[in-house]
Amino acid sequence: MSPLLEVEHLRVQLPVGGELRSVIRDVDLTLEPGEVLAMVGESGSGKSMTARAIMGLLPPGAEVGGRIAFDGADLSAASSRQLRExxxxxxxxxxxxxxxxxxxxxxIGDFLTEVLVRELGVPRSDAMKRAEGVLQEVRIRDPEHCLHQYPHELSGGMLQRVMIAAVLLSEPDLILADEPTTALDVTTQAEVIALLSDLRRARELAMVFITHDLELAAAISDRIAVMYAGSVVETVAAAEALTRPLHPYTEALLESRPDIAVRLDVIPQISGRPIAAYEVDAGCPFHPRCRYAEEQCSLTPPKTALVGTGLVMCHRAQERLGGLHISGEQNSLADGLGAQAG
Amino acid sequence: MLRYLGRQLLSMVILLLLSSVLIYGSLYLAPGSADAVLFGNHTVTPAVRHAVEAQYHLNQPFYVQYWDWLSGALQGNLGTSIAFRTPVSQRVAAAAPVTIYLVIYASILITIAGVGLGVASALGGRRLDATIMAVTNVGTSVPTFVAAILLLEFFSLKLGWFPSLGAGSGFFSRIQHLTLPAVALALWAAAYLTRVTRTSMRDELRGEHVATARARGLRNSLVIRRHVFRNALLPIVTVSGLQVAGLIAGTIIVEQAFGLNGLGQLLLTSVEQKDYATVQAVALILVGAFVVVNTLVDIAYTFLDPRIRLGLREA
Structure with a gap:
């Protein structure tokens, strides 16, 4: 099977006050049809920009390098009409x-049907029927009433369901979900995630799920790509990311996650501050905060290499694979999450 | 929705009543009395004075006079001109058409030029934007009376394209006569509306819902129309409404400059002649028009923003 989405050496620079600043330095991703890839990272690590670059929705003046291919077709060569299609x-x-x-x-009815009616030539009454059906699928109680409501009459969770419904209406092969639950409260989050997961699985859609929550990522996805300062530093199978993090950044992320069973006075943090993509110097972007950093880490940028089962961008990944201690506690936690997601 | 409309209409009526009290009261309190105008330098016997005062109800207390005046005005009887001894309604009816045409003409110019240039400026390239902004900068800094004189000097006296005086008769002659006054009247407001439209469009362009519309594959013209311009309308309509309401007062200057016998001119001459009844009537009409236009704008909001309709947001 050929990949549905391939991103190779993606670089994006945005104009900021007259100069171009890197926001994505080097991103490689592949996605098979029906697969879920989670992109995890801090704010500003380039997750959303990657999604926008795939959509061709970068702000004006953006410089894009590298290659994005969807279903075999190179998007950088696509006309705006093809992109729209x-x-x-x-x-x-x-x-x-x-x-x-x-x-x-x-x-809501206008919002849901506007693409069908105005771009795809579906008669309005048919489009409304389809919209009603898809609102039912996202479990909105009174779809017919909902069609006549305005967005401000619905809660955030309901609106996100409407948004999911809008995406389903166009029957895509790929969904890009950019932190779809960050703005919602916790109980609603769980409902929306479950809904999205179910609908996606039923329709065998591929999905890129962007989040800053590593556990959520592991629960919902097949593979996880961890981003730091505009680069993907580690790509591994979802369960591996929680149990056997190879990149020191992934490890640090896991450690800074509070555990509900243990009372701590101080929540562990990653020391130092996250840097932006344009601030990266000669070495590894993570070396100033990395407890394993050696001399070479500040001098030469690490290359992404296959280490164990994952792709890791770290000078010391190979030796870390050998000596890594796997704690039983983390294992059981990952299992618990896996069961929850299933 | 109906409750909102009812509330708007009620507050309009209250506002109109209050302004009518103010208009009537301020002239009542103003120095110089109606007697002085009526009798001039003539010395009259107390009997005559008494008879005349009774005729004009000048011997009644304020609230009775006010009520007589208001109930008359509501029935179309605006009183009798003290200076001309003719019904004020006749004089108003003669002057109103020119002012109404002028305001409508200028409003059309303001809307077309302001919104058109504003949209072009927001969507066009950097050079177009800079040019339009430079022009509107000049537009907003030239006072109406200066604009009137410059337009007269250039288009009327130098080029001879437009007449310099009078309102003309017949449709085309009217348009020809009213073009320069309307442009003079519209200039400032159109420049201002251009800026408001541009800012409002730019704000909406940055909106996340515009990114959604693009992400869904909507073509650019639809994105602009349905998701940028449509959402940008609220401030545009607000400012247009205020500008049109403001034009009604602006006509006083322009009518003077172009020798048009409209309501503004009537107000000025009536003030000079201390023609109380006429001043009150014209002031009432100008203020009334202002209040009505503003209420119309408020009602237009409800069609533009569904959140206002439900009282979730204050207009």
């Missing part, structure tokens, strides 16, 4: 804050 039928995007992402002045 892709967004209409093949790639759907779910945004972080549904209240900002859904235009407040149109009714």
């Amino acid at each position: 892709l967004r209409l039928r093949r790639i759907g995007m779910i945004f972080q804050d549904p209240r900002a992402a859904i235009n407040p002045v149109h009714r």
